[in-house]
Amino acid sequence: MKTVAAPIGGWTKKGGSDALPDRFIHRAKRGITREVVEEISAIKNEPAWMRELRLKSYEDFLRLPVPKWGPDLRGLHFDEITYYQRTEEGRYKSWDEVPSDIKNTFEKIGVPQAERAFLAGVIGQYESEGFYQKLRPKWEDKGVIFCDTDTAVQKYPELVKEYFMTKCIKASEHKLAALHGAVWSGGSFLYVPKGVHVDMPLQTYFRMNARASGQFEHTLIIVDEGASVQYIEGCTAPIYNTSSLHVAVVEIFVKKGARCRYTTIQNWSKDVYNLNTKRSIVEEDGIQEWVGGSLGSKTTMLYPCSILKGRGARAEHLNIAVAGPGQHKDTGAKVIHLAPQTSSTVISKSISFGGGISTYRGQLKIVKGAKGATSHVQCDALMPDNISVSNTVPYITVDEEDVTIGHEAKVGRISEEQVFYLMSRGLTEEEAINLVVQGFMEPVIKTLPLEYAVELNRLITMEMAGSLG
Amino acid sequence: MSTLTIKNLHVTLESPGTTALRAGYGAGKPILNGINLTLPKGKTHVIMGPNGSGKSTLGNTILRHPNCKIVKGTIAFGKNKLSSMKTDEIARAGVLLALQHPQAVSGVSVTNLLTIAVRKFSEKPKNFKMAHFRNDIKDTAKALHMPDEFLSRSLNDGFSGGEKKKMEILQLSLLPAKCVIIDEIDSGLDIDALKLVAKQITKLRARGVSIIIITHYNRILRWIKADRVHILHKGKIIESGTEALAKDIEKNGYSEYIDA
Numbered sequence: 001m002k003t004v005a006a007p008i009g010g011w012t013k014k015g016g017s018d019a020l021p022d023r024f025i026h027r028a029k030r031g032i033t034r035e036v037v038e039e040i041s042a043i044k045n046e047p048a049w050m051r052e053l054r055l056k057s058y059e060d061f062l063r064l065p066v067p068k069w070g071p072d073l074r075g076l077h078f079d080e081i082t083y084y085q086r087t088e089e090g091r092y093k094s095w096d097e098v099p100s101d102i103k104n105t106f107e108k109i110g111v112p113q114a115e116r117a118f119l120a121g122v123i124g125q126y127e128s129e130g131f132y133q134k135l136r137p138k139w140e141d142k143g144v145i146f147c148d149t150d151t152a153v154q155k156y157p158e159l160v161k162e163y164f165m166t167k168c169i170k171a172s173e174h175k176l177a178a179l180h181g182a183v184w185s186g187g188s189f190l191y192v193p194k195g196v197h198v199d200m201p202l203q204t205y206f207r208m209n210a211r212a213s214g215q216f217e218h219t220l221i222i223v224d225e226g227a228s229v230q231y232i233e234g235c236t237a238p239i240y241n242t243s244s245l246h247v248a249v250v251e252i253f254v255k256k257g258a259r260c261r262y263t264t265i266q267n268w269s270k271d272v273y274n275l276n277t278k279r280s281i282v283e284e285d286g287i288q289e290w291v292g293g294s295l296g297s298k299t300t301m302l303y304p305c306s307i308l309k310g311r312g313a314r315a316e317h318l319n320i321a322v323a324g325p326g327q328h329k330d331t332g333a334k335v336i337h338l339a340p341q342t343s344s345t346v347i348s349k350s351i352s353f354g355g356g357i358s359t360y361r362g363q364l365k366i367v368k369g370a371k372g373a374t375s376h377v378q379c380d381a382l383m384p385d386n387i388s389v390s391n392t393v394p395y396i397t398v399d400e401e402d403v404t405i406g407h408e409a410k411v412g413r414i415s416e417e418q419v420f421y422l423m424s425r426g427l428t429e430e431e432a433i434n435l436v437v438q439g440f441m442e443p444v445i446k447t448l449p450l451e452y453a454v455e456l457n458r459l460i461t462m463e464m465a466g467s468l469g
Numbered sequence: 470m471s472t473l474t475i476k477n478l479h480v481t482l483e484s485p486g487t488t489a490l491r492a493g494y495g496a497g498k499p500i501l502n503g504i505n506l507t508l509p510k511g512k513t514h515v516i517m518g519p520n521g522s523g524k525s526t527l528g529n530t531i532l533r534h535p536n537c538k539i540v541k542g543t544i545a546f547g548k549n550k551l552s553s554m555k556t557d558e559i560a561r562a563g564v565l566l567a568l569q570h571p572q573a574v575s576g577v578s579v580t581n582l583l584t585i586a587v588r589k590f591s592e593k594p595k596n597f598k599m600a601h602f603r604n605d606i607k608d609t610a611k612a613l614h615m616p617d618e619f620l621s622r623s624l625n626d627g628f629s630g631g632e633k634k635k636m637e638i639l640q641l642s643l644l645p646a647k648c649v650i651i652d653e654i655d656s657g658l659d660i661d662a663l664k665l666v667a668k669q670i671t672k673l674r675a676r677g678v679s680i681i682i683i684t685h686y687n688r689i690l691r692w693i694k695a696d697r698v699h700i701l702h703k704g705k706i707i708e709s710g711t712e713a714l715a716k717d718i719e720k721n722g723y724s725e726y727i728d729a
Contacts, residue, residue: 416535421572423556424532424565425582425640426589432557435585439576439623 028084034058037182040084044185049161050153057171057181064175070361071299071328076273081214081245083183121146123204125186125217139198145191146202149218152189159191163220168251168279176275180216180249187217187248192227192258201230201263201449214245221252221260223286228259232452234266244272246297252280254288256310261289263448265456268297270326275301284310284339291447293456294321294331295463303361305334308342308373315344318444320456323356323388324463332361332393337373337403346377347443352388353464359391360409368399379409382440384433384464412440434461471547473508473531473564473648473679478542480523480530480704497538500526502704504542508648513680513693515715518701519723524683525569527701528650532556532566546648561590563647567637567654569683573625579636580606580620583643590645602643609642613665630657638669648679655689667692687715702727 026043028036037058041051066073121135125148135146145156152160165171171181188204206217223229246268254260260280268274274297280288290304306315317333329352335344350358360379381390392409414436422432438445438457445453480501500523508514518524530537531544533556544551549562574582583606587593610620613635625633634654641649651670655663670693674680682689690712698715700708700723708714708726718726 415572418572418574420532420534420556421568422574422582424560424568425586425644426557426560427586428557429555431585431589435577435582436574439574439581442576 026084026086028082030082031079032058032061032081032083032179032183036083040183040185043084043086044150044153046153047157049157050164053165053171054182054184057165057178060172060178061175061182064172064178066175067301070301071330071357071359073273073275073299075298076245078179083214083216084185121202123148123188125204125206125215135202136200139196142196143191143193144196144198145189147189149187149189149220150185152220156189156191159222160189160220163222163251163253164218165249165251168253168281169249169277173277176247177249177277180218180247180277183214184216184218184249186215187219188221188231188233189219190221190229190231192223192229194224195226196224197227198229201232203232203234205234214247216247216249219248219250221250221262223252223254223258223260225255226257227255230261230263232449233262233264244269246272246274246276248276248278250276250278250304252278252288254280254282254286254313256284257286258283259287259289261291262304263291263452265293265295265448265452266297266300267295267459268300270296270298270324272297273299275299278302279305279307280315281307281309282313282315285312286310287314287316289316289447290318290333291444292319292331293444293448294319294329295459297327297329299328299330301330303332303334303363305336305363306344307336307338308344308370309338310342311339312341313339314342317344317346317348318447319346319348320441320444321348321350321358322460322463323350323352323358325354325356328357328359330359330361332359332363333377334363335365335375337364337366337370337375340369340371340373342370343374344376346375348377348379349382349441349444350380350390351382351384351437351440351460351464352390353384355387355389357389357391359393361393361395363395364397364405364407366398366400366403366405370400371402373400373402374404376406377408380440381409381411382414382437383411384414384437430465434464437461437464471510471549471563471647471679473506473681474543474545475504475506475531476543476545478504478527478530478544479540480526481538481540482526483536483538499540500537500704501530504701504704504706506699506706508679508681510647510679511674511677512696513674513682514697514699515682515684515687515690515695516699516701517684517687517715517718519727520685522701523704524701525652526704528566528569528652528681528683531564531650532559557589560644563590563592563645565641565644565646565649567634567641567649567651569652569656571625571633571637573623573627575623575626577624578621579624579639582624583640586640586644592645597645605643606639609639609669613639613669614662615639631659631662634658635662635666638666642669642673646673646678648681649673650681650683652683653685654682655684655686663689664692687712687719690715700726 028039037054041054124132133147165181169177171178252260282288288306294300315335319331321329321331323329333346348360352358364375366373379392383390390411394407414433418436419432422435478501481497482500516524526537539552546564551559615635654666667689695712698710699706
């Protein structure tokens with residue numbers, strides 16, 4: 001049976017041979033200046049308020065220091081990055097219209113098949129801009145909006161102006177958020193009206209193809225009262241030897257009684273700095289679920305944050321990070337409990353092998369008055385060898401007495417006895433190790449759509465092949 | 470047809486290993502000192518012996534546990550020379566081991582494991598159909614009085630001693646075994662559970678599977694017919710006989726054989 005694959009496989013192997021020749025209709029000059037920021041805004045023909053937001057962010061970028069509390073970012077040179085490049089003039093609504101070179105790249109990973117099979121809507125982004133978008137009419141008729149964020153700026157300015165980097169993530173928070181605010185491009189805009197339950201996932205595929213480039217997609221999701229949605233994102237890039245940069249921002253608003261599941265599988269090539277800021281504000285009785293699989297990249301910093309603002313709001317964070325040779329994964333979760341009866345669960349799984357470094361960095365904060373709040377954090381690390389590193393750095397601040405919190409951290413190895421046991425049932429050594437790894441990831445895998453689960457298992461097996469035993 | 474033949478087997482135990490294997494021994498310590506054993510197809514042999522006599526090491530060595538180093542001698546099953554094969558190749562040749570201390574595998578159920586494992590065997594069980602395999606697993610679990618939930622839970626994770634033993638017999642019953650080594654299946658089992666497990670072993674015997682039962686006690690022989698009983702002491706078989714030998718040991722202990 002052919003697997004309808006997720007947007008993450010296949011093409012990150014060796015040498016960039018699958019990279020396409022450069023063909024751009026717009027390409028900003030290398031490095032970041034006020035002119036580059038203005039140029040991006042002008043190419044996009046943006047309203048004045050967005051242009052102002054970009055310029056203000058640029059000033060914050062100049063002012064703010066590079067964060068030093070996490071992984072080493074000294075290899076990242078902001079002046080060597082190309083911040084904007086565009087290959088297509090418009091958006092395609094039919095897959096047949098997409099130029100064949102881009103189409104082939106996306107077909108390798110099954111984008112159109114997946115759309116036919118199980119998705120309510122799809123956006124494809126290549127380099128800086130979305131090039132393809134489609135939402136099934138059924139959902140369009142119910143008032144669901146799903147398009148790339150640039151289109152949203154033009155078509156739904158009131159909504160974007162109200163929510164874009166204003167009340168969830170502000171550009172002035174840190175240098176990377178500021179950089180993002182200045183040069184952001186593409187991403188998804190999703191609005192689900194009151195009471196609408198979108199029962200098929202919506203999906204976006206991001207592909208960063210050019211060398212020493214940056215991708216700065218901005219995803220803005222608003223799930224109105226009593227509505228629910230599942231949004232899936234996949235990101236990839238081919239391999240080059242110069243560092244590329246991915247600085248995404250995701251802002252989610254979960255209104256009263258609404259529910260949002262945000263799933264992302266990222267498989268960046270091993271020269272990408274992947275530095276993201278993702279946050280959700282959850283109102284009364286709302287539920288935010290984060291499901292993440294982080295593969296590839298040179299350095300990843302990612303700590304999805306849930307702000308539990310309304311009474312009874314709930315957050316669930318599930319994350320898998322895989323750190324192989326030369327990779328540093330600094331990932332985790334942040335949960336801020338601001339209201340009574342709020343609850344959160346964090347399950348973080350990491351696999352470090354071949355000298356890879358994996359750090360869980362988490363923050364839990366419960367303010368005074370958040371009576372009856374409960375939180376459980378569980379960090380499991382798996383290390384099949386003796387040369388890799390796993391760290392756990394939890395920050396916990398609790399100012400309320402009536403709370404229940406738990407924190408567990410475990411580090412496991414794949415024991416010789418376990419491998420012998422599985423081999424004594426007829427599995428080869430490699431199959432035995434893979435099965436232990438799959439079992440370790442099972443709590444996260446089981447929340448993914450089948451196609452993603454199969455693909456993630458396959459990717460991790462591929463990533464670890466040859467590094468063990 | 471396929472006879473298990475062990476000739477002049479000398480084994481040392483290397484660390485690291487399980488605590489059970491390691492207990493009391495240093496690295497490279499000689500454990501088996503010249504074992505000779507012939508198990509004809511379809512026969513059931515029992516290996517008894519006091520603690521530390523090398524019983525578990527024998528079972529682990531047949532499956533080529535990495536800590537059990539063969540210094541001298543050979544193990545063959547029919548034309549398969551087990552002593553130069555890998556653990557998984559030995560298993561796929563139909564020689565399976567029920568471990569004394571089965572490992573927990575988090576996130577992997579026995580159903581996962583069995584459906585992956587059974588595909589690896591080129592010779593499938595009689596009348597095998599993949600589509601029916603899941604039902605076969607359920608039926609076998611039922612025969613062992615194991616609730617369905619054990620089939621989807623993480624294998625051996627938080628299982629009681631008895632549940633682990635049942636899981637081992639369940640797996641051996643469902644994979645295409647030709648020869649099984651059953652290591653102390655009777656420890657940790659209450660009498661009712663032991664009866665159920667013995668029933669499964671009897672079924673294996675009826676299928677023509679050759680069986681080695683490693684045990685301290687002759688309790689299990691109330692339900693299983695043994696063709697031969699061997700006593701292992703200090704890594705050697707010091708006495709072989711019929712079931713009467715096991716009864717004698719139960720009555721008088723090992724001392725008269727050991728001191729002799």
